[in-house]
Amino acid sequence: MKNDITEKNKKVLLIVLIAGCFLSTLNQTLLNVALSGLMDVFHVTAATVQWFQQDLC
Secondary structure (H helix, E strand, O other): OOOOOOHHHHHHHHHHHHHHHHHHHHHHHHHHHHHHHHHHHHOOOHHHHHHHHHHHO
16 A cells, blocks of 8 residues: 655645635634624623633634
């Protein structure tokens, strides 16, 4: 059984890794923007809503 990684597979792997890094950064940015809205809607402090960011990411 060979464990060779073809050039096509390397490119697919690279695209998946780059997309994952981008989506992770986007998620953090969107969540930081949404935290103030979450605090207003649920009438909680920043300390209370902080668990959301820590558990999600």
